Amino acid sequence: MLDKLKKMIDEKFAQAPSPEAVKKAIAEGQIWKSIFRHGYPDTPRNRVMAVLSNLFLHLHPVKARHSGVKMSYTWCMGGLSFFLFLNLTVTGILLMFYYRPTAEYAYYDIVALREHVPLGIMREIHRWGAHAMVIAVWLHMFRVFMTGSYKPPREFNWVIGVVLLVITLLLSFTGYLLPWDQLAMWAITVGTNMARATPFMGYEGPGASMIQIGGVHLVHGGSDIHFALLGGHFVSEATLIRFYVLHCVVVPIVAATLMAIHFWRVRKDGGISGPL
Amino acid sequence: MHYILDAIDFVLQPWSYFLFSVIAFWAMIKYRETWTEPAFAVKLLWGAIGAIVFSMVYSDHFREIASLPDNVPIFLMVFSVGFFTWLSFRQGVLNDRRIAQGQPPIEKETSDKKVYVWPDLVYVEFIATIVGGIVLLVWSLCLHAPLEQAATPAWTPNPSKAPWYFLGLQEMLVYYDPWLAGVVYPTLILVGLMAIPYIDKNPKGAGYYTFNERKLAIIPFLFGFFILWVTLIFLGTFMRGPGWNFFGPYENWDPHKVVVLNNVNLSEYIWVRILGIGLPANFLIREMWGFLAVGAYLVALPPLLTKKIPLCQELLEKLGVARYGVLMFLFLSMASLPIKMVLRWLINLKYVIAIPEIFFNI
Ligand code: HEM
Numbered sequence: 181m182l183d184k185l186k187k188m189i190d191e192k193f194a195q196a197p198s199p200e201a202v203k204k205a206i207a208e209g210q211i212w213k214s215i216f217r218h219g220y221p222d223t224p225r226n227r228v229m230a231v232l233s234n235l236f237l238h239l240h241p242v243k244a245r246h247s248g249v250k251m252s253y254t255w256c257m258g259g260l261s262f263f264l265f266l267n268l269t270v271t272g273i274l275l276m277f278y279y280r281p282t283a284e285y286a287y288y289d290i291v292a293l294r295e296h297v298p299l300g301i302m303r304e305i306h307r308w309g310a311h312a313m314v315i316a317v318w319l320h321m322f323r324v325f326m327t328g329s330y331k332p333p334r335e336f337n338w339v340i341g342v343v344l345l346v347i348t349l350l351l352s353f354t355g356y357l358l359p360w361d362q363l364a365m366w367a368i369t370v371g372t373n374m375a376r377a378t379p380f381m382g383y384e385g386p387g388a389s390m391i392q393i394g395g396v397h398l399v400h401g402g403s404d405i406h407f408a409l410l411g412g413h414f415v416s417e418a419t420l421i422r423f424y425v426l427h428c429v430v431v432p433i434v435a436a437t438l439m440a441i442h443f444w445r446v447r448k449d450g451g452i453s454g455p456l
Numbered sequence: 457m458h459y460i461l462d463a464i465d466f467v468l469q470p471w472s473y474f475l476f477s478v479i480a481f482w483a484m485i486k487y488r489e490t491w492t493e494p495a496f497a498v499k500l501l502w503g504a505i506g507a508i509v510f511s512m513v514y515s516d517h518f519r520e521i522a523s524l525p526d527n528v529p530i531f532l533m534v535f536s537v538g539f540f541t542w543l544s545f546r547q548g549v550l551n552d553r554r555i556a557q558g559q560p561p562i563e564k565e566t567s568d569k570k571v572y573v574w575p576d577l578v579y580v581e582f583i584a585t586i587v588g589g590i591v592l593l594v595w596s597l598c599l600h601a602p603l604e605q606a607a608t609p610a611w612t613p614n615p616s617k618a619p620w621y622f623l624g625l626q627e628m629l630v631y632y633d634p635w636l637a638g639v640v641y642p643t644l645i646l647v648g649l650m651a652i653p654y655i656d657k658n659p660k661g662a663g664y665y666t667f668n669e670r671k672l673a674i675i676p677f678l679f680g681f682f683i684l685w686v687t688l689i690f691l692g693t694f695m696r697g698p699g700w701n702f703f704g705p706y707e708n709w710d711p712h713k714v715v716v717l718n719n720v721n722l723s724e725y726i727w728v729r730i731l732g733i734g735l736p737a738n739f740l741i742r743e744m745w746g747f748l749a750v751g752a753y754l755v756a757l758p759p760l761l762t763k764k765i766p767l768c769q770e771l772l773e774k775l776g777v778a779r780y781g782v783l784m785f786l787f788l789s790m791a792s793l794p795i796k797m798v799l800r801w802l803i804n805l806k807y808v809i810a811i812p813e814i815f816f817n818i
Contacts, residue, residue: 221574227572227573227575228572230574231574237573240573240577240578241573242572243570243571243572244570244571244576244577245566245568245569245570245571246567246569246570247564247565247566247567249571249576249577249580250566251580252543252547255540255543256580256581256584259581259584259585260584260588263585263588263589264592267589267592283607288606290603294603301596301597303601304595304596304597304600304601305593305596306601307601308529308592308599309592311526311529311532312529312532314529315529315532315533315536318533319536319537322537322540322544322681323544325652325677326665326674327544328660328662328664328666328673329663330652330653330656331653331658331659331661332662335653338650338652338653339650339653342646342650345649346646353619353622356619359601360606361602361603361605361606361607362605362606362607362613363526363602363603363604364607365609366612366613366616366617367616367617367618369616370616370617370626371618373634373638374625374634374637374638374639375638376634377633377634377635377638378635378639379635379639382635382639384634384815385635385639385815386635386814386815386816387816388815389814389815390814415607415609453662454564454567454664455560455561455563455567455663455664456662456663
């Protein structure tokens with residue numbers, strides 16, 4: 181009885197199509213082709229097509245220097261920075277579902293996120309991802325420097341990179357305020373206090389007292405750059421909404437735009453650098 | 457055991473911390489052939505891990521600070537910067553040996569070969585994504601994001617610290633006023649970084665790891681990154697307590713610690729202590745020594761150096777006047793931080809130029 185069953189199963193399996201054949205059938209089928217516009221990428225032609233006919237993959241060239249795709253060369257740090265950015269975008273959107281940027285609600289929404297939302301770790305992913313992104317971007321810059329990859333023709337992409345570094349820090353900094361706890365409020369207070377001392381533009385900055393018309397000071401505590409940044413004399417609810425808008429809208433848009441330029445330039449400048 | 461901890465606390469002061477990090481930096485450059493050997497590097501790694509475990513076990517204070525959730529990334533930073541420094545120096549050292557023998561760098565062996573991005577690059581990216589995703593997920597499951605009490609303007613925590621990645625700037629506030637430490641220097645750092653490709657005219661060392669071919673670029677860059685950024689973040693996290701006073705890494709943060717502040721301005725040094733005539737009323741005259749010093753440092757020093765130091769002469773010839781001028785300005789600006797630190801420690805110098813009347817203190 182058992183033997184019979186075994187035999188039957190064996191026979192059935194022998195008749196079944198091989199995994200290769202299944203793969204082929206799927207990759208040659210109408211559905212696959214309609215989505216990807218080419219067969220399974222195991223032939224040179226289809227590998228070229230895989231990159232060219234995919235909006236996301238076409239950020240890449242079709243072929244790349246062998247030395248440049250090695251992990252020991254790039255450390256994958258640029259790619260990881262980008263991956264973390266995408267991660268932060270997704271978790272950030274989830275957080276926006278729950279969070280209201282007002283002094284009344286902000287803190288309690290964050291508490292609720294931990295207490296009441298099932299599997300509520302998107303705040304953790306978002307926060308640790310943000311820290312990790314700062315580190316990844318530094319390391320990426322470090323590797324670009326150590327391989328001398330800023331040398332011609334890549335000078336300008338390095339400059340774009342420096343701006344991306346600033347943007348990354350700004351993203352992290354504006355986000356730091358949003359939990360609206362003591363840690364947030366005072367770290368932002370310490371950080372933004374500097375703005376008061378901006379030369380000419382902050383009221384405690386050198387030269388500010390010289391900007392006056394007929395004895396009336398134009399740069400004072402209620403008109404300087406510190407006030408503009410905070411929407412007041414202190415970190416307050418007005419600051420919260422400013423930082424929220426900067427953090428969720430303005431800075432990410434700038435970041436995404438600059439990243440697009442950055443990646444495009446990597447290709448235009450001849451792909452990842454390598455020895456001549 | 458507490459004798460050892462106390463001894464470390466006693467030895468570590470801002471000046472000795474700086475001195476030790478500079479010595480370590482010098483040794484890193486000088487003995488790169490030795491420490492980049494994998495066997496040696498593993499010992500260094502164990503040493504670092506050992507030091508941290510030791511500190512965590514024997515010092516409650518250190519453990520408390522180190523395990524604040526927002527300080528955990530600092531360890532990630534320290535270890536990853538350490539590892540990647542090793543990785544880049546290792547490859548640089550190996551390449552330098554090859555170049556010395558007239559061979560091309562290792563990267564050259566595969567750089568002429570082109571591979572298909574699908575699958576050769578896409579799968580690397582895929583693996584990196586998965587590994588990165590898993591690490592992030594585990595980290596997030598294990599460690600709660602910090603949340604303190606609700607914000608209140610009524611109670612200021614002491615110490616109040618900026619987010620960790622800005623602690624280098626906050627540390628600079630000890631030595632320079634906010635307009636410099638918080639505005640001018642950050643701007644100069646960014647401008648300086650952006651200027652690197654336009655100043656570094658050395659055609660060698662593009663697209664592969666090397667040290668010997670790019671010494672002049674690598675040493676100042678790493679000095680800034682390691683000594684003036686990473687180690688200052690570490691110091692700001694573990695050794696700055698209430699009132700931004702300095703504490704040893706194992707020393708309890710006593711909010712009542714009193715530090716004698718007897719810093720003296722340059723103008724007082726000269727007018728009062730040396731010339732003995734008292735401070736002049738007009739602040740431009742009062743601060744003329746400071747203006748002279750700063751002017752000499754930024755304007756007279758660069759041309760003077762070309763006369764005295766052959767290397768500077770060489771740079772001037774290679775780069776031309778404009779590039780040399782910009783390079784020197786940026787370099788001297790960077791050097792002004794350690795110089796001010798040393799002057800503070802040696803002669804308690806407060807300000808070189810002190811015009812609080814218009815918030816202009818240097
Ligand atoms: C949000 C921040 C950033 C992202 C997402 C990013 C992403 C990338 C990626 C994916 C690459 C391809 C090669 C690689 O992965 O190493 C790259 C290359 C490059 N990046 Fe970035 N980057 C960022 C910031 C920076 C910074 C801060 C700098 C320098 C200051 C920089 C300068 C460069 C340069 C010069 C290249 C070309 C390198 C070569 O050809 O070898 N980037 N970047």
